[in-house]
Amino acid sequence: MNRKKGWIIAAILQVLFLLFIAGSYYSIDYFGKEIKIKTVPVDPRDILYGDYVTLRFDISTVPVSKWKGEKNLLTSRQQTVFVVLEENKEGYYDVQSVHPEKPPVHDDQVILKGKAERLWGDTIEQMQIHYGMERYYVEENTGKTLEKQASDMAVTVRIAPWGAHKITDINPR
Numbered sequence: 250m251n252r253k254k255g256w257i258i259a260a261i262l263q264v265l266f267l268l269f270i271a272g273s274y275y276s277i278d279y280f281g282k283e284i285k286i287k288t289v290p291v292d293p294r295d296i297l298y299g300d301y302v303t304l305r306f307d308i309s310t311v312p313v314s315k316w317k318g319e320k321n322l323l324t325s326r327q328q329t330v331f332v333v334l335e336e337n338k339e340g341y342y343d344v345q346s347v348h349p350e351k352p353p354v355h356d357d358q359v360i361l362k363g364k365a366e367r368l369w370g371d372t373i374e375q376m377q378i379h380y381g382m383e384r385y386y387v388e389e390n391t392g393k394t395l396e397k398q399a400s401d402m403a404v405t406v407r408i409a410p411w412g413a414h415k416i417t418d419i420n421p422r
Contacts, residue, residue: 273413274413274415276409277407277408277413277414277415278407278417281407281408281409281410281413281414282359282407282410283405283406283407283408283417284334284336284359284405284406284407284408285341285342285403285405285406286306286307286308286341286342286403287306287307287401287402287403287404300386300387300388300389300390301384301385301386301387302384302385302387302419303384304382304384304385304404305383306380306404307341308332308334308342308343308344308361308378308380309377309378309379310368310377311332311344311347311375311378312375312376313367313376315345315346315347315376316346316347316376317346317347317348317349317352318347318349319349323365323366323376324366324367326366327364327366327379328349328364328365329349329362329363329364329365330347330348330349330362330365330376330378331348331350331351331352331360331361331362331363332346332347332348332360332362332378332380333352333358333359334358334359334360334361335357336357341403345358347378351412360412361380361408361412361414362412363378363380363381364379364381365377365379380414382406382416385404385416387419401421402419402421403420403421404419405418405419405420
């Protein structure tokens with residue numbers, strides 16, 4: 250009898266875990282803040298997943314001067330970072346600062362978590378930040394059209410207070 254209860258409890262916990270995962274994704278729509286970011290698209294095709302647009306964001310290359318941590322933490326290896334974004338006059342979000350720990354922010358700011366690595370250039374030191382949303386899947390046979398429509402795009406991203414994010418729209422500017 251106790252063994253049967255154990256199996257039932259284990260099954261219920263698994264179902265609750267799966268519901269939590271699905272709920273956390275859909276709760277981004279309800280609790281998240283919507284922002285716009287500028288991009289430059291590249292359009293490859295994936296045999297298994299279909300068309301997708303590879304996005305490179307304006308906020309992906311950041312001067313090292315915006316780094317608020319110890320300089321030795323930022324090397325050529327990837328470092329987890331928290332990027333503080335704030336809306337500019339054009340309605341797009343720009344990088345205000347980059348931190349090794351999650352900083353407090355104002356109501357008009359949002360935080361995106363990413364992986365950064367330091368780039369060494371001839372004239373200026375920069376960071377390359379990957380946010381995990383650089384690949385956006387589109388309907389089949391629409392990727393090439395998106396690429397031809399514009400040389401740059403406006404991407405709408407919804408960011409939840411706990412850091413989860415997802416792309417909700419992509420349009421030519």
